[in-house]
Each structure stands twice: as structure tokens, then as C-alpha cells.
Amino acid sequence: MGTDGGAGSDRGEAAILTTHNTFTKRKEPFAPLEEGTARLYVCGPNLYGPVHVGHAFSYAFFDVVRRYLEYRGYRVIHVQNFTDIEDRIIERAGREGRTIFDIAREYIDRFFQEMDALGIRRAHHYPRASEVIPQIIEIIQGLIARGHAYAVDGDVYYRVTSFPRYGHLSGRSLEEMQAGARVEPDPRKEHPMDFALWKTAKPGEPSWPSPWGPGRPGWHIECSAMNLQYLGPQTDIHGGGEDVIFPHHENEIAQSEAFTGRVPFVRSWIHNALMKPPVGEEMHRHLGNFVSLREALAQYDADSIRLFLLGTHYRTPLRWTDEAVPAAARGLDRLRTALANAEDAIARSSDQADGSLTEAAVRVRQVFEKAMDDDFNTPQALAALFTLAGEINKVADAVVKGTGEGRAGLWAATDTLRELARVLGLSLPRTGVDATLRPDLRALLVEARQQAQDLFPDAADGSAEEIIQTLLAGRQQARARRAYALADRVRARLGELGIIVEDLPNGARWRPAPRTTDLRGSSG
């Protein structure tokens, strides 16, 4: 077995991926139920409002989990739910005179737009609670039949005392939970910790017909139904923020295992730590102190945000601040610059071999894999990338100075850097300029032509990139004539537009400045 697509089979290493399992509180070797296939379920958002950077952290991390599993040769089946039936959405719908489906549609559209922008690969299935009502009813009926649930006045509750392992995931016993209970127990419940599987409809609320009368599902049951529907009775990895360990995931285990009889429901529970807001300790949508993903994307580019998010291990809390994120953006610039330096050096390098850099690429890949194998240690993996960038720069520097060569090694190293960065979801785009800058660039060109028409041809129809190239070419001639004032002025003006110009021995190079503020905003 393991000859086709097993873990790391194409890497020749018998490395073992270990993941921290919340259920056992230990790191365990990743061993999927089905050889070569990884079933991944990630708890998705409640659609009552926009997602914030904390959600982005969770989804970006699990995106990396998926990418790494695929890098390791697994076929991944990735499912993420949308909660479109829940108290807050219903409340909001009532307040705004809309349907819950209307609200859900708005935020699903927005969700995809923002996730795409962040470079998060789409899951294979995005079931919504409202789409699995028949499966939910079937599960509830099964639970009643097996004595794990009971109906009262149109509500159905899960009987926690019927499930001996209840509390294991969150590490507490029924007695402990009762001691800390902060809500008045519903007298109709057999046990205070019994939770709702089905809620009878209140006037004006959306409802579905059921054997217990019109009503709607409780929150936890949707995920049990979706798992069963899309991944089967057992899943390899089930993830989410650590705030949903209890009661959500605890209840999922109780429902799913009691219904299917298959244990464990999930082989490895993975929970990310929560992100803190710039000020305060908890970032919550209902507290109103969150940084929305939309705001974040307006201010920073996707790679910078990802680099920031992955710079802390996923089980360590991190804080979104106006110092830390720009610092990550500048760090990202170092990675991009290394690639640009390598390309520049390759262009002027003639020989074929450079053993040291080729070896460095192999070594860095090993370090990267070792880090990722150890419970997705992205900070260490990132450090490996920076090490490789440094090695690339050294060789590129030597090539430029004429003291070294290394075309083959530079190729190998840049390929490796790009490939491993992609596993972390970093796209490291070569360049690229905001198309909305074109009018400003045009104006700058017109201004330059007024100074020296012979140096700057009128690129009236050119794209933003072409205008930049025209400006740089003219500037180069100006420099050749020692017209430094003009050359420096063009460079400074480009700088104001977020275009950094670097004069290299063989010509000028440009790149977008690390985006640490909203260039379109008032601060720019």
C-alpha cells in the first residue's frame, strides 16, 4: 500500500505529519481512514453579518492545512458549512423586514468575494443548514428511536446522560458543567445540559414541517447532518476556532456517534486560537470591535495579510495591530525582492551550475516539511523561506558584482521558493500596479514631457505598466545626460504613487511599495 499518492510518496521521505488533536490533547500521526484521501470539514460562518479578520485567520489556516495535505500527495475532500438558520439571522431578518435567505445570499456573495481575494481555495462543498433539513429530521428521528433524544411540546432535546463520553472533547464532566451553568435550566428538560435538536416555530419565524410540528433545527445538528451527507460517518479532520469546542463540537460528537454508532466521529479535531482586536481582548461581531476582512483587504494586500496570519502558530492567540500587519507586509517585500533579484541575476548570468544554491533549496525544503509536519508550524516554515531568500540574495549579489555565477542554482532556488510559498497560499506576484493609478501616471508623464519632450515619448494609449516603462526609459536617458534633478523628480513622484524605483547597473527596476495603508484613502 501507499504506492500511489500516499503521504510524501513523491518526496522519498518517510516523514510523518502529526497534528494536535483537541480530543486527546496530544500530537498524533495523521492517518486518514482511507489511504490517500483526507476528509476535511471546517466550521463555517454564521451568515448574520460580514466576516472579520479572525474568521480569515481560521479559514486561511485551514486553507494551508488543505494545501499541505495536497502537497503531501493526499486527495482532499474539503467541506465548509454556512449557517443560514440561527437566532441572530432570524432576529435580523425580522428587524429589517427581509427573509433569512435574502440575508444569507448577501453574505455568501460577500464571503466568496473576500475569500477569493485572500487566496483561499474554495471548498468542494458549501452546504447550508436550510439545504439539509430532511437529513436533520432523519437524524433526530434516529436519535429518538435509540433513546438519545426526546420530544417535548414540539421541541426535541438531546439526552446528554445517554452519552457517556459527553464532555470529553472540552474536558469537563456533566457535574462540572452544571456547577458553572450561568443560565436558568428549562424545567422541561430532563437534564439541564440537554440541548435542542429541534425548536418549535415561534410566530413569524421561518419554519419547516416535521414529525414534531413546524419548527427549525438547533445549531449543532446541521454539522452532524452535513458531515454524514458529504463525508460519511467518520471524518479525518474537523476544524474550527477554539470557541466552538464547547458546546458546538461537543454536541456534534454526541449526536453523530449516537446516531451512526461509528466511533470516532472525527479522527483529529483541530482548533485554532482566537484573534484579538487592536484594542481589548475579544474580537466578536456582536461586540462591534472587529476589523472586517473587507477593511483589511482595503488596507493590505492578500499576501501580507496571510504572512501576518501565518507568522504565529495557529494555537497561539495573535493580535491584529497597525504595527504587526505592516511589519509583515515589509517582510513579504523581502521575499518578493529576492525573486526579483534572482531574475535579474539570471538574466546576466551565463554559467549553468551552482551547487551551493541548489543544495540550499533542498535543505530548505526539508526544513519546511519538518516544520509543517510538526502540527503545521507555519512560523518555522516561513523562517525557512526567509533563509532561502537570503541564500538567493547572496548568490544574486555575487553575480551582480561579478564575483560569482549561478544560473542553475538560482533557477532551482526560485522555483523552490515559489512552490513552498504557494503551499502557504502566498502568491508572490512579480509586480503589478493598481490600474486606477493610470490617470496619475499619465499626468506624471505629461509633466515630464513638459520638462524634456525628447526623452519621454507620449504613451497616450499605454497601460499603467507601459507608462511606467516609458517614464523609466526616459529617466534612464536623463541620468545618462546627468540630468539628475529631472531623474530624481520622476523617481520621487513615482514613489508618491506607491511605485518604488531601483536603479541597477543594467537599468532601472520598479515594484509596488509594500501596501501598508490604503492608497485610495484620505491618509494617502
Added chain:
RNA sequence: GGCGGCGUAGCCAAGAGGCAAGGCAGGGGUCUGCAAAACCCCGACUCCCCGGUUCGAAUCCGGGCGCCGCCUCCA
């Protein structure tokens, strides 16, 4: 009250018995018309504090101090 976690350089952050990764910021130097980038050199005599175990502890044990999460909806 119960369960769990955290405290490492100016900032962010890995490491979990054997010379304290990496990034950002900072200082000096090389290169450059200048700038930028890159390269070279420099930074915790020490990992919240106090004890203990050990040849050896940031890492293990005990006790403090400070901060936080969950126990109710939350990624």
C-alpha cells in the same frame, strides 16, 4: 467556583533538558551620482519572579505575580 492557555530582545514570534530560529524596527560598513535593494558586521550575558531536580533548565517540578479563553451565541 471548575476546565484550559499564555508571559522569550524596542515590536511580532519560533524553540520545550545541552551553544536563544525567523521577520520588523535600529546602529555601523560595502555598493551607488543620490536613493532603493542587496550583502557584511552589531543586539536577549538570558527567556515574568522565587525555590527545587539535574553535570546541565527558557525548557521538568513546586510556589508566587500578571494576563487571557471556555463553562451562554461566537472562527
